[in-house]
Every structure is written in C-alpha cells, then in structure tokens.
Amino acid sequence: MRMVRYLASAVGVVMIVMLAGIAYAWRSQISPVDVPPASSFDAATIARGASLAAVGNCSVCHTKAGGEVFAGGLALPTPFGTIYATNITPDPETGIGRWSEQAFARAMREGVDREGRHLYPAFPYDHFTKVTDEDNRALYAYMMTRKPVRSETPPNELPFPINVRMVLAGWKLLFFKPGVYQPDSTKSAEWNRGAYLAEGLGHCGACHTPRNLMGAEKTDQLYAGGEAEGWNAYALNAASPAPVPWTVDSLTRYLSNGYEEQHGVARGPMAPVTANMGSAAPGDAKAIATYIASVMGEPSVERKARGEGVSKSPAAQSPGVLVQAAGSQSLPVTVDPKDPGAAIYAAACSSCHDAGRPVPYGGLPLRLSSATHGPTPMNPINVILYGLPAPEGERGPIMPGFAGTLTDRQVADLLAYMRKTFSDQPAWKDIEPLVADIRAGAKDTELHSLGSDGNAPANPTKRETSW
Ligand code: HEC
Ligand code: HEC
Ligand code: HEC
Numbered sequence: 001m002r003m004v005r006y007l008a009s010a011v012g013v014v015m016i017v018m019l020a021g022i023a024y025a026w027r028s029q030i031s032p033v034d035v036p037p038a039s040s041f042d043a044a045t046i047a048r049g050a051s052l053a054a055v056g057n058c059s060v061c062h063t064k065a066g067g068e069v070f071a072g073g074l075a076l077p078t079p080f081g082t083i084y085a086t087n088i089t090p091d092p093e094t095g096i097g098r099w100s101e102q103a104f105a106r107a108m109r110e111g112v113d114r115e116g117r118h119l120y121p122a123f124p125y126d127h128f129t130k131v132t133d134e135d136n137r138a139l140y141a142y143m144m145t146r147k148p149v150r151s152e153t154p155p156n157e158l159p160f161p162i163n164v165r166m167v168l169a170g171w172k173l174l175f176f177k178p179g180v181y182q183p184d185s186t187k188s189a190e191w192n193r194g195a196y197l198a199e200g201l202g203h204c205g206a207c208h209t210p211r212n213l214m215g216a217e218k219t220d221q222l223y224a225g226g227e228a229e230g231w232n233a234y235a236l237n238a239a240s241p242a243p244v245p246w247t248v249d250s251l252t253r254y255l256s257n258g259y260e261e262q263h264g265v266a267r268g269p270m271a272p273v274t275a276n277m278g279s280a281a282p283g284d285a286k287a288i289a290t291y292i293a294s295v296m297g298e299p300s301v302e303r304k305a306r307g308e309g310v311s312k313s314p315a316a317q318s319p320g321v322l323v324q325a326a327g328s329q330s331l332p333v334t335v336d337p338k339d340p341g342a343a344i345y346a347a348a349c350s351s352c353h354d355a356g357r358p359v360p361y362g363g364l365p366l367r368l369s370s371a372t373h374g375p376t377p378m379n380p381i382n383v384i385l386y387g388l389p390a391p392e393g394e395r396g397p398i399m400p401g402f403a404g405t406l407t408d409r410q411v412a413d414l415l416a417y418m419r420k421t422f423s424d425q426p427a428w429k430d431i432e433p434l435v436a437d438i439r440a441g442a443k444d445t446e447l448h449s450l451g452s453d454g455n456a457p458a459n460p461t462k463r464e465t466s467w
Contacts, residue, residue, distance in 0.1 A: 025168075027112045027117075028116050029115050030099075030100060030102055030114050031100070033098055035090055035092050036144055041145055042141075045137065045141045048135075048138040049140070049142025051279070051280045052135055052280075053139060053143070055284060056201040056203070058143075061076065062086070062088050064085075068147070070095075070143070070146055071087050071149040072085045072086045072151060073087070073151060076122050077229075080159070080215065081159060085122075087149065088143055090144045090148045091150050094149075095148060097148060101137060105133065107119065109136075109180075111172065118172070120168065121168075121175075121216070124203040125176075126217070128201065130179070130180060130199055130200035132180055132181070175217075181195070183196070188290075190283075190286070190287050191290050193283075194286075204236070205222060207227075207233035209221060209223055209224065210226045211226065222237065222295070223235060223236040224239060225375065227378075228268070229268065230382065230438060230441060231268035231270075232378045232379050233269070234370050236295060238297050240370075242373070243310045243369070243423070244308075244310060244368060245299035245303055245304060246292075246296060250262065250263060251288075252289040254274065255273075255277045256278050257278065258274035261358060262368050264364040265388070267379070267383060268382060306424075339413075339417055341413035341417025345417055345418065345421075348402065348405075349366075353365060366422040371383065372419060372423045373423045376434075377434065381431075384402050384406070385401055385402060385403040386401040403439065408439065412431040412432040415428065415431050416431060
C-alpha cells in the first residue's frame with residue numbers, strides 16, 4: 001500500500017516536471033510569408049550579408065559534396081548520431097523561402113525553427129545567438145536572394161530520446177545562454193569587433209573548445225583545444241602548441257590566406273574556415289586575430305626566446321637535411337640507422353620538409369609545426385596518410401599521401417621519431433592503434449578531411465570573392 005502511494009506521488013512529480021518542461025519547451029509557430037522578392041533587399045545589405053555568411057561558414061555545413069550551395073543534405077556525424085544540415089535556400093517548400101525575417105532571426109538567436117521546433121546545436125546557435133539584429137537582417141537578405149533549390153533534407157538518424165526535439169529544451173536550459181554580444185568598453189573597437197565575430201558568427205569555440213558528455217562546450221576551458229571531424233583543433237589560449245608564438249600579424253595572415261610562413265598550411269576542417277575568411281570584409285580577419293591573440297595572452301619571455309631559437313635555427317640543423325636525392329641509400333650522419341622512423345623520414349619526407357622552399361608550396365621545417373608539438377598525433381597522421389591533394393583549378397601545396405606505402409607500424413615509428421627530433425614535448429603514447437583507427441574511419445568521413453576541399457587555396461587572389 002505504502003509502495004503504491006509512493007509510486008503514485010512519484011508519478012505525480014514526474015508529470016508536473018514534464019508539464020513544466022513542455023511549457024518551457026513550447027515555442028509558437030511564426031506564420032509563413034510569401035517568398036520576398038529579391039527587389040525588396042538593397043545591394044549593400046546583401047553584400048554585407050555575403051561577408052557575414054563567409055565568417056559564419058554557412059556554406060560549409062549547408063552544402064553536401066557535389067550538391068548545390070546552401071541546399072543542405074550534408075551529414076554531420078555527432079557522438080549521438082547523424083544530423084543533416086537543412087536546405088537554407090529560399091525554396092518555399094524544402095528551404096526557408098516562407099520564413100519571415102523574424103523567423104530567421106529567431107532561429108539564429110534561439111535555435112528554434114519557423115514552426116516552433118527546437119533545433120539541434122549541431123547548428124551552432126549557441127554562438128550565433130550573439131549576432132545583432134542588424135547583421136541578422138543582412139544575412140537574411142543574402143540568403144533570400146540566393147537561387148532557390150528544391151531539395152528535401154534527409155531525416156536525422158538519432159536514437160530515442162535524443163530524436164525528440166522537445167528534449168532539446170532541457171539541453172538549452174542547462175547549456176544555452178541566449179543573447180546578443182555585449183561589447184567590453186575597456187577594450188578597443190577592433191578587439192570588440194574580433195570578439196563579436198569569433199564568439200558569434202565565426203563560432204571558433206565550436207571546434208577549439210573541448211565539449212562535455214552532453215556535447216556542450218566547457219565554459220571553464222574556453223579555447224583549450226577540441227576535436228573536429230577526426231582532427232585536433234589546437235588550443236588557442238595560453239596552451240597553444242605553436243613552437244613560434246602566434247602574433248596578431250601572423251594570425252591575420254593565416255586566417256586570410258590559409259597559411260603562414262612560420263606555421264604552415266591550414267588543413268582539414270580549418271581549411272574552409274580560412275578559405276571563407278579570405279572573402280570576408282577587409283579588416284575582419286585582423287579583428288579576429290586581435291581578439292584571439294589576446295585570448296592566447298602575451299607569451300612568456302622563455303616561450304618567446306624558444307620561438308626565436310626555433311625559427312632562426314638554420315635548416316642544416318634538421319637531421320634529415322643531408323639526405324640525397326630519393327633513391328639514394330645512404331643516410332645523413334645525424335640519423336641513427338637503428339631508428340626505423342629516422343630512416344623513413346630521411347627517405348620519404350626530408351627532401352620536401354628540409355629543402356628550404358617556403359610554404360605553402362614547400363613543406364614547413366617540422367620543428368616549426370604545431371603538428372609535431374600538439375597533444376595528439378591525429379593531425380600529422382591525417383596528413384601523412386592522405387597528404388595534401390592538389391586543390392581543384394588552382395596551384396596549391398601538394399604533399400603525397402602515404403596510406404598505400406607505409407604500414408601502421410611504420411607511421412607510428414615515423415611519428416615517434418618526428419616527436420623526439422622536432423619537438424621538446426613528451427613522447428606520444430599508443431600511436432599505432434590511433435593510426436589504425438584513422439585509417440579505418442577515413443572512409444566514413446564525408447566532410448573535408450580528405451579530397452581537395454581539405455586544402456587551403458594557395459593563392460587567395462584566385463578565390464571567389466563573392467558567392
Ligand atoms: C557547423 C555546421 C553549421 C553551420 C556552420 C551553419 N549551420 Fe545552419 N544548420 C546546421 C544544422 C545541422 C541544421 C539543422 C539542425 C536541426 O535539424 O535541428 C541547421 C539549421 C539551420 C537553420 C534552420 C533551418 C530549418 O530548416 O529548420 C537555419 C535558418 C540555418 N541553419 C542558417 C544558417 C546560417 C545563416 C549559417 C551561417 C551564418 C549557418 N546556418 C551555419 C548546421 C550548420
Ligand atoms: C570546423 C572546426 C573549426 C572551426 C569552426 C575553426 N577552427 Fe581553427 N582549426 C581547426 C582545426 C581542425 C585546426 C588544425 C588544422 C591543421 O592541422 O592544419 C585548426 C587550426 C587553427 C589555427 C592554427 C593553430 C596552430 O597552432 O597551428 C588557428 C590559429 C585557428 N584554427 C584559428 C581559428 C579561428 C580564429 C576560428 C574562428 C574564426 C577557427 N579557428 C574556427 C578547426 C576549426
Ligand atoms: C612532395 C613534397 C612533400 C613530401 C614528400 C612530404 N611533404 Fe609534408 N608537406 C608538404 C607540403 C607542401 C606541405 C604544406 C606546407 C606545410 O604546412 O608544411 C606539407 C605539410 C606537412 C605537415 C603539416 C605541417 C604543418 O604544421 O603545417 C606535416 C606534419 C607533414 N607535411 C609531414 C610529412 C611527412 C612525415 C612526410 C614523409 C612521410 C612528408 N610530409 C612528405 C610537402 C611534402
């Protein structure tokens with residue numbers, strides 16, 4: 001009897017919690033509108049929207065391989081299942097053609113669609129919420145003047161209960177802080193512009209901040225380094241692994257060109273970020289660089305000195321540099337012939353990475369690379385296995401992939417050697433199983449880890465400056 005009463009009251013409590021949750025979770029529908037004619041938007045607003053969309057990387061997620069731009073359908077793998085980016089062209093049936101500006105701005109600010117359903121945070125509205133009304137107006141103008149494309153978005157593949165959108169109300173309650181960016185009056189206008197873009201549209205933290213088990217960014221570890229599509233998105237705070245500390249100038253060059261002389265080329269999911277940034281409004285990359293440099297903080301005297309030492313040391317100090325043309329058997333004197341990694345490096349890598357040819361066409365001396373200094377060997381494994389294929393239609397940095405020539409063991413030996421020789425960091429652990437994992441997982445990765453999209457265009461002047 002007692003048990004029954006207990007159960008009844010427990011059920012009651014659960015009901016009340018559920019009702020409260022539903023009340024909180026419920027969002028009203030915003031009435032559909034007729035597709036606004038392109039003539040209702042002025043050219044300057046559309047152009048501003050184009051630049052903002054570039055910073056927001058909208059096309060990267062909302063376009064599937066070989067598909068029409070913004071027509072959606074790209075599968076975004078998450079630890080919980082697959083979420084498909086939707087069609088955000090102004091098609092009235094399958095896109096957002098019937099969305100009013102108010103509905104669009106609500107999606108950006110609150111992560112709710114026109115019909116009132118909660119959206120998954122794979123759409124980075126936890127960052128886009130910071131976008132101002134004015135900028136949402138420009139983005140809306142830009143989106144509504146794109147070519148409408150009829151294309152149904154495939155249904156998400158998510159397990160119960162995550163497939164119930166109402167559940168997202170709980171997630172939002174715990175992790176989502178809606179609200180426009182609030183400028184910091186103690187900082188410069190440029191810093192504030194950079195913070196607004198990096199924290200908001202640029203959603204840099206979506207990849208560079210680690211996430212908790214619920215998929216939310218850890219607010220106490222901002223920019224401490226995260227993971228994106230099988231790549232390590234390096235720390236951008238004081239823990240930055242870059243051997244030569246980043247500066248406002250070098251960050252500006254990297255973000256707008258996709259490479260930097262002392263840091264190398266942006267690869268993997270960072271490549272489209274920099275490719276897009278190259279077509280954003282002049283000054284935006286520098287503003288973001290100003291903000292990110294302040295997040296990294298002034299490097300210590302020791303770090304600076306170490307950076308100077310590394311960047312000034314002549315190429316001749318690289319152990320592989322004495323290697324002769326490919327095919328020659330003899331090894332440079334500094335290489336330990338008993339170290340299999342050293343022999344592989346000398347034979348397969350040194351001719352490009354120690355030749356002194358500047359990036360992006362030449363390989364970076366690896367003592368300058370964040371890839372040899374990072375906390376995990378994920379990124380160099382990706383690069384070694386799959387190389388840097390030639391970008392389509394333009395000249396670009398090319399590195400052959402070694403997936404077909406090197407075994408997992410050989411890649412692991414090579415990496416152990418590179419870590420020991422080119423960095424002052426502790427040895428990586430368990431490299432070989434990671435190589436095997438990445439090799440096995442690569443074929444499932446539809447995104448930009450592989451293929452020509454994985455390259456930063458080498459020549460920014462050849463880039464499309466408008467969509
Ligand atoms: C990291 C990937 C990603 C980026 C970047 C991104 N989106 Fe999305 N977006 C998504 C996903 C995934 C969804 C679908 C979420 C869902 O089904 O709950 C979505 C949904 C939307 C929706 C709701 C559409 C609908 O049919 O419900 C709008 C509007 C939207 N995005 C606009 C944008 C704009 C504008 C940008 C650039 C400023 C952008 N997105 C950038 C992944 C992204
Ligand atoms: C989609 C995920 C993603 C987003 C969004 C993203 N990054 Fe990255 N970023 C990466 C990855 C992955 C790397 C490592 C790339 C490599 O190995 O070449 C990286 C590398 C970098 C580097 C080089 C760090 C080093 O030490 O070599 C900088 C700087 C950087 N990102 C800045 C930014 C900024 C600023 C933004 C926002 C405007 C941003 N990133 C947005 C994934 C991302
Ligand atoms: C044909 C020339 C060539 C060969 C051979 C080559 N690379 Fe590269 N590699 C490049 C170029 C070009 C880049 C892009 C510029 C850069 O970032 O270093 C690159 C980039 C890299 C990077 C990223 C560096 C960074 O942080 O930007 C790593 C790591 C790397 N290569 C490792 C290797 C290893 C290990 C081998 C041997 C197994 C090798 N490469 C062989 C040309 C080559």
